[in-house]
Amino acid sequence: MSNVQIMTGNQAAAIGAKLSSVQVIAAYPITPQSQLAEILSQYIEGGELKAEYVRVEGEHSALTVCISASTVGARVFTATSANGLLYMHEQLHWAAGSRLPIVMCCVNRGVGAPWTIFNDQQDSISQRDTGWIQIYCRNNQEILDTVIQAYRIAEEVYAPVMVCYDGFVLSHTMMPVAIPDPELVKDFLPPYQAHTILSPEDPRTLNAVLFPWRRANSEGVLCDGYMEMRYKLQAALERSPAVIEETSRRFAEVFGRDHGGLSWGYRMEDAELVMTGMGSIASEAMQAADMLRDEGIKAGVVGIRVFRPFPAKTLKEAFRGAKGIVIFEKGISYGYEGALCSDLKAAFYGSENQAPAHNYIAGLGGRDVKARELADAARASWMEMQTGIVEKPTTWLNCYTG
Amino acid sequence: MPENLFKINAKEYILPGTRACQGCGLSLAYRYALKALRENTIVTLPACCLCVLHGIYPSTPVMIPALNNSFASTAASASGLVAGLQAMNRTDITVMAIAGDGGTFDMGIQALSGAAERGTDFIYVCYDNEGYMNTGTQRSSATPMGALTTTTPIATKQQHKKDFLKIMEAHDIAYLATASPSYPIDLYDKFVKAKKIKGTRYIHLYIPCPPGWAYSPKDTVKMGRLAVETGIAPLFEIENGKFRFTGRSKSMAERGNRLPVINYLEKQGRFKKMNIEQLQQVQHWVDGKWQEYQRRSQE
Amino acid sequence: MTTKKDDSISAMCTVAIGEAGKTGDWRSLRPVINHAKCIPSVKKKSACFLCWLYCPEGVVKATVPVEIDLDYCKGCGVCAEECPAKAITMVREGEDHE
Ligand SMILES: Cc1ncc(C[n+]2csc(CCOP(=O)(O)OP(=O)(O)O)c2C)c(N)n1
Ligand code: SF4
C-alpha cells in the first residue's frame, strides 16, 4: 500500500503542502528553496492542486500575502531561505502577533555578507525570538511528514510554524520517501478553522494599536493591553510542546512513522557521552556515535527537533544519564556561543545534571563536516572531560582559525 | 438638497468620536470613500494617521472590516486578501488598500508596484498629506519643494514632489484617478466607478492637513480647493490610457482660469521660509505638469 | 470554513461610538446655527446641506432643521466656513451667543 518514491527534500516539502490542501501560496525564489516554489507552481498550473499562487516581488510580501490570506480564513504556505527569511523578519513578528497558523519551510542556508548559497542554520536561528514554532528535520521523509504535522500544530495553538531543513544536504538530495494516503491526511488534518475572521458580516479592525494598559470595550469589559496580548502568545507557545507530542503520537498511529515529538534519541539507553544538534548534523552524529561505540565509548545522540518552544523539560529528561555533552551547531550567537548550547545549559541550571558541555560550531556556509570529524571532536572532548576540563571555549570545527 | 447630494449613500461608516485632528482632510475623504464602497468591502492599511483613526484596541469607529499591516506591506496585504477571498469563494468583496504618501511613495512602493504588475484585483488609495504626519511631520518624497518639515526644519525641502501618478500610470493599470475631499461628489463618483472596474485601480487623494501644513482647521476645504484651483492638485482620471479632467479641473481647463500657486502657498505656515526662486520653480513645475495634462486631455 | 471563536487572542476591535471619547470636549469654539438664515429652515425643505457634506466628523444631520451632534463635534469650523448663507457662527465655548 505504501507509495515510496525517491525524491529531494524540496519535493517532499511540496508534496507535504499539497497533501495539506493549502489554499494560498506565496513565495519568492532563493537558492536552495527555489525548486520548492517551482514545484508548487507546477502543481497549480497543472491542475494537481487547487490553490491561489501569488508570485510576489519579494519575501516581505510573500509572508504578508500569507498573513492577510489567513485572516480571511485560507490555509497558507510559504518557503524561503537565508536572506529571504531575514527580509521577512518584520512580518515574522506580524504573523505570530496576529496568531495566524501559517506554515513556512525554511530551507536552511548561511546568510550574507559575504554571500554563500550553502547550508548552515544561521538564518532560522537568528529568527528564534519572533514567536514562531521551529521544527528541524533530519531527512526527507521527516520533511514531508512534518509539513502535515505543522498545520495541525499551528491550527491548534494559533501560532505559526517554521519547518526547517538543511539546504542541499536535504533540499537537493534524493532519498526514498513514503507518500501518505491523501484520504488519511484529510482525516488527520481537518479543514482550517480560524479563531477570528475578517468579513463584512462582522466588520471589525484587526491589529490596532494597543495601549500599555488595559482598556474597556463599549460594554465595559476590560480588555488586554499590549503586554497581556503578548503574554497570550507566550502562553500559546508554552502550551505547544504537549500539542507537538500529541500530534507526533497521533501521526505515528495513523501513518506508522514517529519522528519524535520534541526530540529523539539514538543509542541513548546507557549513553554517557551524548552528542546533540538539530537537523542533518544530528543525523550525522548518529554515525559518529556508532564509530565511538565501536571504540568502546558509550556514545549516544539526542536530536533536538523543536528549538522553539525550547523543550527544556523533555531535554532534562533526555540527558539524564549524560556524563559529558557535546553540542554541534550550524550557527552562532556572535560574541558568545551557539544559541542551542546556551539554551541547553540554561535548561540544566539548578538541576542534578551538571555534566560538562562542549560546544562546536560546524559546517558554516556549507563547510564539509563528516561523521568521522564529529566523532573525533566528541572523543577529544570526552578525553578532556575525563581530565576535568569542564569549561572549554567554543571550538570552530574544520576551521583554520590561526 | 441639490440633486447630486441625494445620490450619495446616506449611511455613515465612521462613527463619531475618532482620534483624527480637528478639520482632518483624511477623515472627510475616508468618509466618502467608504460611503461609495459600502458594506461589501475589506480594507487594509499600514501604520499612518488612518491607523490611528481606526482606533485603539478594543474599539474601532469604522464599520468596515479592516486589517492593519506593517508599514511597507499595504499592497501585498491586499494581494493576500484578494487571494484568500478567491480561495474562500468570496469574490463579491472589494478589497481596498489605503496608505499615506509615506507608505506609498516611499516604503510601500515595491509592494504596490508588484501588486499592480500582477494586475491584482483591488483598489489602492494613496492619501497624500505630503509628509509623515503620524510620526511628527517629517519630509517624504511627496513633500513639495519649499516646505518646512521637522526633517527639513531650516532650509525647507529642496526637491520637487515625486510624480507618483506617472509611476502608477506606467503600470498600465485598469483605472487611475485623483480626487480631493474638497470635492466630495467627484471623489465619491470615482470610488463608485472604481468599485465596478476589475483589476488594479489607483486613486490618489490630496489631503489637506491642518497641523502638518500649519493652517487653521476651519480652512481644510478651502485649502483643498485652492490646491485644485492652482493646478497643484489637478482632478482627473485615466482609463485605457485616455486622460480626462473632471469636475473643477475640467472647467478650469476649458476656461483657462488657473490661479497662481502663491494664492495657495501663502496660506500655509509650512511655506513661510520658501524663497522667491523656489516659488518660481514650483510655479514653473506646476505649469509644466498642467500643460502636459491639458495636451493629453485634448488628445 | 468555520471559526473557533476566540476573539481575545488577537487585537480584534469591535465597532464603538466615541472611540476617542466624547470629542466634543476638544472644542474651544462651538458651531451655532441661525435657523433664520439656514436655507433648509427658511425653505422648510431639504436643501443646501453643505455643512453636512463637508463635516469631516459626520456629525451634522441633514434634516430640517439641520442638527449638529455636539457630543462629538470637534469644533473645527469647516461648516461655518463653507455655509453659503453664513448661517453658522463659531462661538467660544462657555460663552453664550447673543
Ligand atoms: C518599518 C517602519 N518604519 C518606520 C515606521 C514609523 N512610521 C509610522 S507611520 C510613518 C509615517 C507615515 O507617513 P504617511 O504614510 O505619509 O502617513 P501619515 O502619517 O502622513 O498619514 C512612519 C515613518 C514604521 N511604522 N515602520
Ligand atoms: S495629522 Fe493631518 S492627516 Fe493626520 S489626523 Fe491630523 S489632520 Fe488628519
Ligand code: SF4
Ligand atoms: S450650510 Fe448653512 S445654510 Fe446650508 S444647510 Fe448648513 S447651515 Fe444651513
Ligand code: SF4
Ligand atoms: S465644527 Fe467641524 S466637526 Fe463640528 S459640525 Fe462643524 S464641521 Fe463638523
Ligand SMILES: [Mg+2]
Ligand atoms: Mg503622509
